[in-house]
Every structure is written in C-alpha cells, then in structure tokens.
Amino acid sequence: MDDTNQYLNNFITYLQIEKNYSEYTVTFYKDDIREFFSFMNEQNLHSLSEIEYFDARLFLTGLHEKRLARASISRKISSIRSFFRFLNREKLIIENPFALVSSPKSEKRLPEFFYEEEMENLLQACEGHKPIQVRNRAMFELFYATGIRVSECAGLRIKDIDFSLSTVLVKGKGSKERYVPFGTFAHEALEQYINISRGQLMKNGEHEFVFVNYKGGPLTARGMRHVLNTIIKDASLNGKIHPHMLRHTFATHLLNNGADLRTVQELLGHENLSSTQIYTHVTKDHLRRTYLNHHPRA
CATH class of the missing domain: 1.10.443.10 (Intergrase catalytic core)
Incomplete structure (x- = not known):
C-alpha cells in the first residue's frame, strides 16, 4: 500500500483547492478513507487497483455490523466513492468499485432547533x-x-x-x-x-x-x-x-412567522429547494401543536 497515502494527499488537495471544502468537511473525508485503508489491511489488499465491487460490499456489511447510524454509513460510502471517482478521473484505476454500492436511505430526521x-x-x-x-x-x-x-x-x-x-x-x-x-x-x-x-x-x-x-x-x-x-x-x-442548530433555528423561526420557502432557500444558500423543504415538517408540527393548544374543538 505504498501509494495509498500519496493518493489520499492528492485527493485532499483536490477537495481543498478545486472543491473549496471547509477544513471540517475535509477531515471527515480523510477519516472515512483512512477507515477504508484499515479495512484493506485487514483483508490483505495491497493496492487500490485491486479493489472490486465485492470488497466494497464487504466493507459496507462491516459498517452495518458496527450498528452505525444510517447517516454515518451514507457519508462514509459517499466519501470513499468520491475518492475512487477521483482516482478514476486521474486514470489511476480503471473502474470505481463503489459506483454501484447503494447507500442506506437516510432517516427522515427533523432538524433540531431552539424555541x-x-x-x-x-x-x-x-x-x-x-x-x-x-x-x-x-x-x-x-x-x-x-x-x-x-x-x-x-x-x-x-x-x-x-x-x-x-x-x-x-x-x-x-x-x-x-x-x-x-x-x-x-x-x-x-x-x-x-x-x-x-x-x-x-x-x-x-x-x-x-x-x-x-x-x-x-x-x-x-x-x-x-x-x-x-x-x-x-x-x-x-x-x-452545534452551529447547525442555530441555522435550523433561523430557518424555522422565519417560516413560523410567515416567510416563504423560496426566500429562506436563498438566505440559507441552498442550491435545491428540496434541501429547504425539510423545515416545512417542523413548521407543520408547530402549526399542529398551536391548533391543538388553542382551538376550542381540538
């Protein structure tokens, strides 16, 4: 596995310079990929070019056996898939073994916020x-x-x-x-x-x-x-x-007080409206509780 660390360093440089990812995000990528390197050592796999779809599936099975949250598993698979996509782009490997590995469907968890x-x-x-x-x-x-x-x-x-x-x-x-x-x-x-x-x-x-x-x-x-x-x-x-709770609070309080979804999307910097729509679940819950607490026939 002589070249793996160099490949990882090249990938990290790509994330920092070309993708402009934050230090916090890059750290997650680095940790996830190093976890896969540990798996390679355990399986006696010496080169990234050796990795096949079967190995990717075996790694995914191991993550499930550790009883990790679905969101954590999805992030790890996504990180490693991106790493192999980069290697493929640089013509260091022929195929991406993680291309067909499906991540578990994420739980529909409502964002936490402060009242x-x-x-x-x-x-x-x-x-x-x-x-x-x-x-x-x-x-x-x-x-x-x-x-x-x-x-x-x-x-x-x-x-x-x-x-x-x-x-x-x-x-x-x-x-x-x-x-x-x-x-x-x-x-x-x-x-x-x-x-x-x-x-x-x-x-x-x-x-x-x-x-x-x-x-x-x-x-x-x-x-x-x-x-x-x-x-x-x-x-x-x-x-x-965590800082995202304040971000969630900002969005939730705006919607609760009548702001429209498109405006909140623009303020948050979400590329897709679907990323903002999760907050409508929070506000619907707020409306329901308000109704139950105040309507005389509730």
Missing part, C-alpha cells in the same frame, strides 16, 4: 462587557440573524459587512456568494464588537477576519464550536449545541 424562549436564555448567557463576552454576543447574534454556516462565519472579513445596508456578503459552498441581511440586534452587537472589543483582542495584530480569538488570531470553526458549547453551558440548557 424562542431558549434563544432568549442563550442570548442572556452572552451578556457582559469583557471583550470576549462582547465578541461572543456579536457572533451568536450573527448566527441567529443570518443562519450562516460556521465555516462561512469563520471566513468572514471586515469588508464583507456593510453596516449602511445591514447586510453581510457570505462566501458559501463552492465559492458561491450571497448577500444576507441582519437585523438591529445583530447590527448593534457587531458594531460594538468591531469598533471597540475587536481591537482590544487583536493586541496590535493585523488581519481582516471579523472574529478573533483571545490571542488576536482568527477564530477558527473549531473555536466557534467551543464558544457555542460554553454558551449553552452558561445558559443551563441540557445537551450540546
């Missing part, structure tokens, strides 16, 4: 006058106001924020750009952070990224996840927060 009362508790947990607290409040307000992904937030630069129009230029997946408006709460929190606290955190450093860590460097996506987990702990809410 408005929970959001108030979370926002109160961000309050404070220390530079880090002001930064955390601005970041949290921006997540809730725009529904942007954590990788998009980590990549924001000062020039991307237009305070005169209260909009932010977001660079999404595949280098696609979109303008997203934000409201007065996010506007005030961002102005306070950028005009006062950001300079205090920068400590004479120089870079254009909006959010900075306590050392003055750019705050990474991983750092943002840590900040959000700290906020939920301070708010005394059960469970762990």
Whole structure:
C-alpha cells in the first residue's frame, strides 16, 4: 500500500483547492478513507487497483455490523466513492468499485432547533462587557440573524459587512456568494464588537477576519464550536449545541412567522429547494401543536 497515502494527499488537495471544502468537511473525508485503508489491511489488499465491487460490499456489511447510524454509513460510502471517482478521473484505476454500492436511505430526521424562549436564555448567557463576552454576543447574534454556516462565519472579513445596508456578503459552498441581511440586534452587537472589543483582542495584530480569538488570531470553526458549547453551558440548557442548530433555528423561526420557502432557500444558500423543504415538517408540527393548544374543538 505504498501509494495509498500519496493518493489520499492528492485527493485532499483536490477537495481543498478545486472543491473549496471547509477544513471540517475535509477531515471527515480523510477519516472515512483512512477507515477504508484499515479495512484493506485487514483483508490483505495491497493496492487500490485491486479493489472490486465485492470488497466494497464487504466493507459496507462491516459498517452495518458496527450498528452505525444510517447517516454515518451514507457519508462514509459517499466519501470513499468520491475518492475512487477521483482516482478514476486521474486514470489511476480503471473502474470505481463503489459506483454501484447503494447507500442506506437516510432517516427522515427533523432538524433540531431552539424555541424562542431558549434563544432568549442563550442570548442572556452572552451578556457582559469583557471583550470576549462582547465578541461572543456579536457572533451568536450573527448566527441567529443570518443562519450562516460556521465555516462561512469563520471566513468572514471586515469588508464583507456593510453596516449602511445591514447586510453581510457570505462566501458559501463552492465559492458561491450571497448577500444576507441582519437585523438591529445583530447590527448593534457587531458594531460594538468591531469598533471597540475587536481591537482590544487583536493586541496590535493585523488581519481582516471579523472574529478573533483571545490571542488576536482568527477564530477558527473549531473555536466557534467551543464558544457555542460554553454558551449553552452558561445558559443551563441540557445537551450540546452545534452551529447547525442555530441555522435550523433561523430557518424555522422565519417560516413560523410567515416567510416563504423560496426566500429562506436563498438566505440559507441552498442550491435545491428540496434541501429547504425539510423545515416545512417542523413548521407543520408547530402549526399542529398551536391548533391543538388553542382551538376550542381540538
């Protein structure tokens, strides 16, 4: 298996440069493919060109035997299929053994989101006058106001924020750009952070990224996840927060308050409407509960 690691490195470079995937996404690809390399060692397979459809099926069977969630299995198969497609494109293998391996149908899980009362508790947990607290409040307000992904937030630069129009230029997946408006709460929190606290955190450093860590460097996506987990702990809410919950909350609250699906699709940066339609299940559940709670003949 002398060439496998080099092939993986080439593939990772392709994901980073040509596909412009985030560091978080690339890590998943890398881990999934390395898991397949371990399987090759166990099966005494020495070359990627040796892999056949039977081997791919055997690997899939092993994933099922580990009782992994269907979504995890689908992601792993998709990662490895993409890897072999890349090798085929580079003429390093003749056929993609994973081309005909079908991923398990994903569970129709509704997106998790916070209720408005929970959001108030979370926002109160961000309050404070220390530079880090002001930064955390601005970041949290921006997540809730725009529904942007954590990788998009980590990549924001000062020039991307237009305070005169209260909009932010977001660079999404595949280098696609979109303008997203934000409201007065996010506007005030961002102005306070950028005009006062950001300079205090920068400590004479120089870079254009909006959010900075306590050392003055750019705050990474991983750092943002840590900040959000700290906020939920301070708010005394059960469970762990992940940035996508704020994205789900943004979409759900918009739809619950009358926004149309196409607008939400554009704000989220979804290429297909089907990606946004899952939120209609959440809002239908909200309507049903409201009806049962308030209609006299329910």
